[in-house]
Each structure stands twice: as structure tokens, then as C-alpha cells.
Amino acid sequence: MNDVQPSMRQQNRAQLLLLYFVLILLAVFMLVPFAWMASASLQLDKDVFRFPFRWIPTVPRWKNYELIWQRIPFLLFFANTAKLALIITFLQLVTSSLAGYAFARLDFKGRDIIFLGYIGTIAIPWQAYMVPQFIMMRKLGLYDTHLSIIILQAVSAFGVFLMRQFLIGIPKELSDAARIDGLGEYGIYARIMLPLSKPALATLTIFTFVGVWNDFMGPLIYFSSEKLKTIQLGLRMFISQYSAEYSLIMAASLVSLVPVFILFLFMQRYFIEGIASTGVKG
Amino acid sequence: MKKLCIIAALMIVALSISAADKVKLKFVVWDLNQTTYIQPVIDAYKAAHPNVDFELINIPANDYDQKIAVMLAGGDDSDIISVKDIPSYAGMVAKNQLEPLNAYVTKSKVDLAQYSGVIDQIVVDKKLYALPFRSDVWIMYYNKDAFDKMKVGYPTNDMTWEQYAALARKVSNGEGVDRIYGSHYHIWRSTWQLPAVQDGKNSIISTDYSFMKPYYEMVIAMQKDKTIMDYASLKVGNIHYSGVFYNGQIAMLPMGSWFIGTLIAKTKDGTNTQKNWGIVKYPHPAGVPAGTTAGTITSLAINAKSANKAAAWDFVKYFSGPEGATILAKLGTLPAIRNQAVLDAIKKVEGFPQDKNSGEALATKTVRLELPNHPKAADIDKILSQEHELIVTGSESIDQGLANMSKRVKETLAAQ
């Protein structure tokens, strides 16, 4: 055994180095647009699309990062977007996990048809029913309010589908055991399903948060007053009929990605724990 | 007691009169932050009419048409609507969303002739639905230093397209990234196609586009011998005409007069390093008088659902009339009313090129709308742009592309 181990260690090290090499190559490939965004954000507009592009600007224009806060009410837009993202993400987590559990574990009349209905609606592009939806919201007096977007996005077929797929993968024995112990459905949901679905909840959090954070069409249609607008609408204010200030757009975009980055790093820790450790044998 | 009642009654009447006089007008605009003239006109109007207040609804330019369509579909009651282009105008008219202005025009005795013949092009079924306040025309910008360097004479206010092409070839020089191109064709189809309709014999909306062939041949030849940058590079590289002009990479640029204000501002802040620039009139086909050019208009319309139509009309009349025109001209924007007073005001704007030719470049004889008013204008514009792209990238021959244009537009016009 002893003479096998050193060469196995060597093999593992070689594998690890190869892994790092491949990953670094891929990561560079994936991050090139961000490098471009960063470089463009420090240049003048006329040089942003210069060919060949100067990756390292001769005189970095740090002023751009000051301008974005002055030229548009960026802080206000930031706060609005954060408010919407947090509220909607929370609501989606609650409604999707509840519904997902029901579709995954409970047997009730009409379950499969309703579920298929949910999935079917994902297939319809929003452009198709945008106008009827808007007319309805307007008649309800919700136009030009944050509540309109919150209501529209608090519930999503995507979230329900995601949660159902994850919850269906949790071993039935766990919930059966709990039922024998006298736990009701809500108890099973809260005490067993939710803790075991942390990776799924983390996934849904990331997807929903990013979705709301980067959403442009919804705020465009439903917000008219400046005090309600979001970051994406703010970015559009740097584009005018005949020109666009891409350097400022890129600077503002990068700044707006910082919370997303922080959230991602925070959430992806939940991908480390799994149900393997809690185990069926408990 | 009786006195009290009388006083109370008088107070109520007085209050209701002043309450009735106070008006709040909702005005929908785009690019409020980048447009220099909107607030000054509003301020001037409010000074003269203290009982009128404004609520501005600002929409990003690129999303304007879409959002307005959704807003109006939902029953929006904004009073004054800015009309950005002909397709959206045609759409709003077809949907009966705009108030006809004929009665107001007659009552206020507005002289429609002061709009250089543009009014006729936006009347639908004898009804006028908007008043233009701004009109941009196509002209030619040029970089004096580039011409001086090659010891070539500057472009003049009276050039035919052949003379222009020859001039562009003469002034081109250099290789690779240091090349200075004689001219520049921005990716819009209008830059290539507008010369074809200057003589007034054909329209952009047609069933046979073979009349465009000589003009496509002219520009494709320029693309081939590198007098201009090729379309593919411009599109893929997202190259904007302003950038290449500021960097001194092009000697001439056929473009709309909206660029004047931008050039002045960017020269002032140093972004534009080519300080010696000038303008001349748009070249013309042989036999067509100089000063014939193409243009676009920006107008104001009144929402059919507005609750303050009379007050809205008063503002529209002001903005589009001589008072508004003067304010726009002083700020370097070309108003729809273009008389000598307006042209003189523009010449006096700080940063406007002071040579004689530039001063006369904005005097126009006939302005043909870039896209004529037609219910199917938007669809046809799209078809023309798609086939245009195939021709200029070499994916289709000129004949093939023009034949496809003709066939597809014919089908669109035939369908109801």
C-alpha cells in the first residue's frame, strides 16, 4: 500500500493542476465582457467602440464613476430596485415553496392539470399578453405604483416548477416517518421540507433576485413617475435619440452588479451542504 | 346675515373662477435631460401664462413609441403628446387617439405656410393631427483640416452626387487604422436611399424600387475602393458616426442637422478634436435645384382623451409657433419654422461655424419627408431596412435586393 500512495498523490496533484488550468482558461473566457465593461467605463464615449479597442485606457476617466451619481438620481433608483428585489424574492420564496410542496408531495384533485397549466404559461412570451395585462392593471388603479410590479412578479410559474422538481427528489421515507409521528402537512413542510431544500431555495433566490434586478420591460411599462424608476430605467437615461453615453452606462452597470455579486457569494454557500449528511438512516 | 351670504357667495364664485383658471397640463416627452429646449420653452410660456402648470412625463427615446402605444391603449389621459416619427404618427391617427386640429388652427389663424410645405405631408383625410415644432434636414458636414491636408477644395453648397463622390475619392488617404475616409455612410438605410427620392419623381413607398439602383451602385463602389468604411464593420463594431468624426477619421459626413447642436457641445468640451468643421447643403441629383433635401419633423399633438384641450392647444400653438421657434433657434436646434430671422439666430449661436457657406447651408428649398405618412409606414420601413442590409453586405445583388423590396412592399400594400 505504501509504495502506491506517493504516486497516487502525484496523480491527484497533476489532476488538480489540470483542473485549475482548465478552470482558469474558462473563467478568463467568461469574464472578458466584464473586463470590457470595466475598461469602457473608464474611457470617453468616442473611444468605447474604437477599433482596435484600447483595453488599458491611456488616461483612466475615474470621473465617470462620480458622474453616474450626479447625472441621474442613481441612489434613488438603487433603493427602488433593492426594495422591489427584496420584497418580490421573499414573496416568491414563500408562494413557490408552498405550491411546489403541494405539487410534489400531496395528492389532490386536478393537481396534474393545474401543474401543466403553470408550465404552459412559461411558454408564452410576455409580449403576447403585455397589453391586456396592462389594461387590467390600469383599470385596477395600479398603474404607476410599485405594487403593480410586486403583484405581477410575486408569483411565478418558473418558481413553482423549480421547487416542485427539487422537493420531489427528497426521499418519501422522511415525510412518511414524520406523518407517522403525527406531524400535519404544514409541519412536514416547515420542519422537514424547507430545511432540506436549502440549495433549491438558494437557487430560486438568486434567479428571482437577478430577474427583478435586471428587469427592464416591467418597470418601463408600469412606472412613469421618476420617483418610482429602477436602475435599468436609469441606465436608459444615458441613451438619447441620436447618441448613447456607453462609458457611463457601463460604469453604472458595474456598480449595479455589486449587490448581485455579494448575494451570489452569500447564497452559493448553501450549495455546500446537502441532504447526504442528514441521511435517510437517521 | 344677508351681507354674510353675499360675501360668501362672492367668495365662492371668486374661488371657483380662479380654480377653473388654474390648469395642469400633462406633457409627454422623451430625453428630457438631454434636450436643451423643452424647459426654456415651458418656462417662457409659464411666465406669460401663470395659471398653467406642467407635469412632464419623460420616456427614454428608444422606448418612446412602444411605451406611448401601451399607455394610450390603456386609456391614458395625458394632454400633450410629442410625436417622434411618422410611423407612430400614422399609428396614432389610425387608432383615433389624436385630436384633429383643423378647427383650432382656423380659430387661432395659424399660418400653415410657414412650415415649408411639410403640413401637406402629414394631413390625413383632410385632417391635421399635429403641429411640427422642430424639423431636421439632411446636410453635409466636413472636416476642413482633412481637405487642407490633401490640398483639395472644400465641398460647396451646390454639388451633384457625382461631384461629391469624386471629391470623396480625392480626399481619402492613408492605410489601415490611420486611413482617413472621404465620406461615411451610417448604417441607417436612409443614408443610402434618400438621394434616390430627392428629385420627387419617386417615393420611399413604392411598388418598384429599381429607381434606387444608380444610388446603390454609387455607394457600393465607394465601399469597394475604401472611400467609405464598409457596412459590416460599422454594424458589427457598433461604430457611431459621431465617434469617427470626432477622431478625425472621416472627411465628409452626410447627416441630419440634429448633429449640429451635438457637434457644438462636444467641440466645446473637447471631445471633438476636429475644431475646424463646416456644413454645406446636401448634394443633389443633376437637374434638381440645390437646397432640395430630405428631413424629419418632430411635432406636438393633443390626446383625444385630454380633459384640457383648449389649454393644450394654446401651448402647442406657442411651442410650434414663432415664439417657440426663436427659443429653439437660440439654443442651436432647427425649428420647423425656418425664416430668415430664425436662420440668423442660429448663425449667431456660439460655436456655429462662421464661414459663409455654413451660414447658407440651412436654407432649404424643398424638404421631402424621410418617410411619407402612410398607415403601413412602419412595416415598409422594416422591409426596406432588411433588404438594404442584404444588399450592402453583399448577401444579395442590387437587382435581387431591389426586386425583393418591390415584391414585399407590394404584398404589404395589397394586404389590408
Add this chain to the structure above:
Amino acid sequence: MTASASKALKSNAIAYSFILPNLVIFAVFTLVPIAFAFALSFMKWDGANPMVFVGLGNFSRMLHDENFRISLLNTLYFVVGTVPTTLVFSLLLAVLLNREFVGRSFFRAAFFFPFVASLVAVSVVFNMMFFPSMGPVNNILRAIGVSNPPAWSASVQWAMPTVMMAYVWRSVGYYMIIYLAALQGVPHELYEAARIDGATPGQCFRKITVPLLTPATFLVTILLTIASFKIFDLVLVMTGGGPGRATNVLVYTIYDSAFLSFEYGYASAQAMVLFLIVLAITILQFRGEKKWVAYL
């Protein structure tokens, strides 16, 4: 009422209480507009003038509409090209990033982030790399002897593949997250046992990972299929549907019908056809679920 019937009623009621908050909001604010949009597909409406009933007129128009045919074919091409590719790459990435090593969170973030990058940045970078005259890709191709490298997004044949590449590049990180989450549910003991028995990593992957990840693969397949049928934003920014109509996709055509031509009825009819196609594929996938998806 019998004891079992009342028990069934009670469990139904409890189940419905779980989905009710979701279902009510969903029904009112999404299903109703969608139903209205579907009703619209039998009408002619421009958003202001009264609606006119045209029966199946919109659908027969679609059969002869060249625009619709071109965008349908383009969309199918896009779906077939991107779904399997994205799926395979996202699975491989997830497996790579599931082991423990230093810097793992950084790499996970790096692969996810293209999804949140500005579409303009994505388009610019791709167009820069694939710039016809002077870009690195074509320079390399010329160096290895390809005499006439393609004009990529400015060429009718290569524009769609270019957009597809950008889409795959952008999306792998997103679906990798789903696989990463699912991988947490695969018990470590299985791998340890297999290794003790002498299995190679390749065999572990094929015999343990892939089968146990089938629920996630099912989810990713359906989501990917639907998402790629609905592709719109990326095309808009990268090529605008061109050159010509080479990258015109279904949602683009629907969007134009609604907001360029103001034909909401026709737009709804096209959306309905898109929906039916996707629904058919989804139902097929669900039927297949029982055959190849293994739930623990």
C-alpha cells in the same frame, strides 16, 4: 358523508391551501390576460378601434406569411443548436465545480456572471472577437489556412451560429447552478463505495451522477427548451434580426406585429402557435419523464 370521503375532502382542502395564495394571484394577473390574449387571436384589433371577429383568419394568414415561416424555422434551428449544447456544458461545469478546492466560489461566480452582464457588453465582446476583417478568431483562421473566413454576424449563414454561441456562453452558468444544487442531493457514500470497488471517475459520472441527476436534467431540458423558443433580447442587441431576416426569431416577429404594425390579434395568434408547439414538446417530455427520470 363517509369517513373516507370527508378525509379526502379535508386533505384536498389542505392541499389547496398550500397553492391558493400562488394560484389566485397567478390566475387573476397572469391567466386572465393570457386568456384574453388567446381570445384576441381570433380577432383583429389595433388597441383602440373596436375588435373585429375574424375566426381562423389570423391562422390561415400565418400559413402564407413568409415572415412567420422564416422566423419559425430560425427559432427551431436555434432551439436544436442551443439546448443540447448548453445542457451538456452546464452539467460538466457543475461536476467540475462540485469538488472541494481553493477558489471554488470564485469560479462558480465567474461562470454564473455572464448571465448578469449587460447584453450590450456581451454583444460587443462577441462581435469584437468575431470581427470579420480584423478580429482574433478570423486572424487565427487565416493563419491556419482558411482563405475566406466567415463574416460571422454580418453574414447570412453565420449570423445565427454566432448568436447561438453567445447564448450558450451566457447561459451555461445559469443552468450550472441548478445542477450544482441538485448535486448536493447525491449521497457521497455512493461515490466512496464505487471508488472502493475500483470505479474510474468516468464510470462514476456515467453510472452514478447522470442517473441520479435525471430530475434536474428534466427540469433543465424543459426550462432550456422554453427559454430558447422565447429568445428575443440577445438577438435584438446582437443583430437586430439581420442580416435581412437571417436571425429573425418568433418572439421578434410577434413583437413587431404588436408594436410595429399594431396588429394585436395577429400577434396573439402567432403567440398561440408558439405556445402550442412548446406545449406539445413539454407534454412529450413529461410523458417521457416516467421512463428515464429516476426519483429517489
